[in-house]
Structures are given as structure tokens and as C-alpha cells.
Amino acid sequence: MITSRSSYLPMQFSSAQIQQFQQQGFLVVDALLPPEVVTTVDDRLDPLFATRFETGIYPDEWHGRPGLSQPNATRQMAGMWRCDRTVASLSFSAEIARLNAQLGGWSGARFAMDSCWLKPPNAPEVAFHRNNTYVSCIDPATVITCWIALNDITPDMGTLEVVPGSHRWQCADTFKFVHAPDYDYRQPLWEAAQQAGVEPTQVEVEAIALPAGGCVFLHGDLWHGSGRNCTEQTRRSIAISTVPQAARFQPPEVGVGYIFSRYRRLGDDAMDESFFPILWTPDGYRSPMAIAYCGDILALE
Numbered sequence: 001m002i003t004s005r006s007s008y009l010p011m012q013f014s015s016a017q018i019q020q021f022q023q024q025g026f027l028v029v030d031a032l033l034p035p036e037v038v039t040t041v042d043d044r045l046d047p048l049f050a051t052r053f054e055t056g057i058y059p060d061e062w063h064g065r066p067g068l069s070q071p072n073a074t075r076q077m078a079g080m081w082r083c084d085r086t087v088a089s090l091s092f093s094a095e096i097a098r099l100n101a102q103l104g105g106w107s108g109a110r111f112a113m114d115s116c117w118l119k120p121p122n123a124p125e126v127a128f129h130r131n132n133t134y135v136s137c138i139d140p141a142t143v144i145t146c147w148i149a150l151n152d153i154t155p156d157m158g159t160l161e162v163v164p165g166s167h168r169w170q171c172a173d174t175f176k177f178v179h180a181p182d183y184d185y186r187q188p189l190w191e192a193a194q195q196a197g198v199e200p201t202q203v204e205v206e207a208i209a210l211p212a213g214g215c216v217f218l219h220g221d222l223w224h225g226s227g228r229n230c231t232e233q234t235r236r237s238i239a240i241s242t243v244p245q246a247a248r249f250q251p252p253e254v255g256v257g258y259i260f261s262r263y264r265r266l267g268d269d270a271m272d273e274s275f276f277p278i279l280w281t282p283d284g285y286r287s288p289m290a291i292a293y294c295g296d297i298l299a300l301e
């Protein structure tokens with residue numbers, strides 16, 4: 001449980017940054033988290049993969065188990081806030097929710113998902129996809145993700161790859177398992193480009209380099225994936241995704257939501273604030289659950 005304040009200073013986007021996000025579908029910020037926040041959160045992750053859960057509650061999704069999986073398997077865990085309240089204090093931070101909401105042009109932000117992606121040396125690729133595909137059971141099916149580097153990440157470490165402007169492509173994505181594809185991990189991207197009428201030579205893939213604590217904000221329709229880690233160092237990152245405050249579930253038969261739909265109430269399309277807390281609104285409202293459950297590691301007061 002976080003009780004002390006960090007040295008985080010509130011960030012304000014310039015209009016040029018917001019315009020860049022709208023045009024490119026992503027925005028890189030080199031310094032978001034102060035070093036002590038990076039260390040505090042990162043220190044909690046390896047114990048989770050050793051099944052040491054502070055709350056005793058298991059995550060929603062868990063890939064890569066030391067001793068059981070291939071040693072180079074990507075360790076990804078989603079729904080970590082359930083397992084550890086220090087991680088939750090970042091996942092539920094009002095600031096990240098505010099920044100996501102500001103880029104989305106939303107009047108408030110609701111928590112959707114947290115997920116860490118630890119890629120050991122030689123970790124395989126992550127297939128290209130759009131994050132909105134994974135929230136299609138939610139209305140509106142629009143998510144913004146703040147993907148944060150927990151160590152210095154260079155392009156050869158299997159970093160995140162994005163395709164500038166691809167959030168505006170008219171094309172479909174299909175729900176798929178993205179880990180270690182047995183096909184070219186960019187194949188879904190090439191198919192999307194073809195559907196959108198974009199020549200392969202016009203598709204620019206940008207590998208994001210970031211210092212620890214830096215981040216990239218991702219539009220939910222942006223095509224992205226990641227390559228193999230060709231270094232001797234583990235690539236460490238955490239992604240925090242939010243949806244608009246007013247989001248509700250689609251009718252039960254609409255869209256995909258293999259994690260989200262577990263928390264749907266019978267006969268009710270409201271997103272329960274116990275599972276999807278409202279994290280930021282301009283008037284300061286936060287779901288009581290988020291306040292009671294953990295501190296806010298980026299709290300400003």
C-alpha cells in the first residue's frame with residue numbers, strides 16, 4: 001500500500017502534442033515516471049511471476065512461468081491490480097487516466113486493463129494488432145493505452161513497433177493470440193495495409209526507444225506489435241489502458257471481451273465500478289473502490 005508521495009510533477013500536453021497524437025496515433029513522452037516510481041513498481045513484478053500475490057488473488061491472464069515455460073517466453077500478466085496494491089497504485093493513478101482522457105478528448109476515464117510485458121533475451125515477437133479489437137464488447141470500443149518503459153529500451157530489445165497514421169486506416173482486425181506467432185508477426189499489418197489500400201512500401205514501422213520511466217501513448221486503432229529481443233537484457237514494460245468514463249457493455253452477443261465479459265453483471269450493461277473504477281474526472285470524482293483499495297503513487301496532494 002502506497003502512503004508516501006513521489007516526486008512526480010504533473011504533465012500538461014501542449015496543443016502540438018495533442019495534434020501529433022491525433023495525426024500519428026501515438027505520442028512519445030521521454031520522462032513520465034520518476035525513477036523511484038519505476039523502481040517501486042518494477043520490484044513488484046518478478047514476485048508476481050513466482051506466484052507471490054500480496055492480496056492472494058490471481059491475475060486475469062498470465063503467460064510465461066519461470067520453470068514451466070520456455071526460458072525466453074515473454075512474461076505477460078494482465079489484471080495485476082488484483083494481485084498487488086502497489087502495482088494498483090500506478091494502474092489506478094488519476095494522472096495516467098487524465099493524460100489518456102485528454103488525448104482521447106474524453107470527459108472522464110475509467111480503468112480498463114493493466115498488463116506487464118517482460119521480454120527476456122531472445123523473447124519472440126508479438127503479432128501486430130489494434131487494441132480496440134480487444135475491447136469490442138464495450139461501447140464505445142475505444143481504448144487508450146499508456147505503455148511505460150521500466151528499463152532503458154533500445155530498438156534491438158524487441159521494443160514496441162508502431163505504424164504512424166495507421167489508426168486512420170479503414171480496415172479490420174481480428175481477435176487473435178498475439179504471443180510468439182508461428183507466422184510473420186507483421187503479417188496482420190500487411191493484410192491491414194492491403195485492405196486500407198496502402199502500398200507496402202508506404203508502410204513505415206517505427207521502433208520506439210525509451211529511457212526507463214518514458215512512455216508512449218497509443219490510440220486504440222493504431223497498429224502495433226513488437227519484434228524479437230536480440231539483446232542479453234530483459235525488456236521490461238507495463239501498459240495501462242483506460243476507456244471513456246461513460247463506457248458500458250455492448251449487448252451480451254456483441255463483440256469480443258474474453259477478460260472484460262467475466263465482470264459483466266447479468267441483465268445489466270453497466271461496467272461495475274468495483275472492477276472498472278472511474279479514475280479521473282474534471283470535478284475530481286474517483287470511484288470509492290479505487291480510493292479504498294490502494295493509494296495513488298502519482299498523487300499530487
Ligand SMILES: O=C(O)CCC(=O)C(=O)O
Pocket residue numbers: 115117126131145147158159160224225226237239
Ligand atoms: O509490449 C509489447 O511487446 C506489446 C504490448 C502491446 O501490444 C500493448 O500493450 O498493447
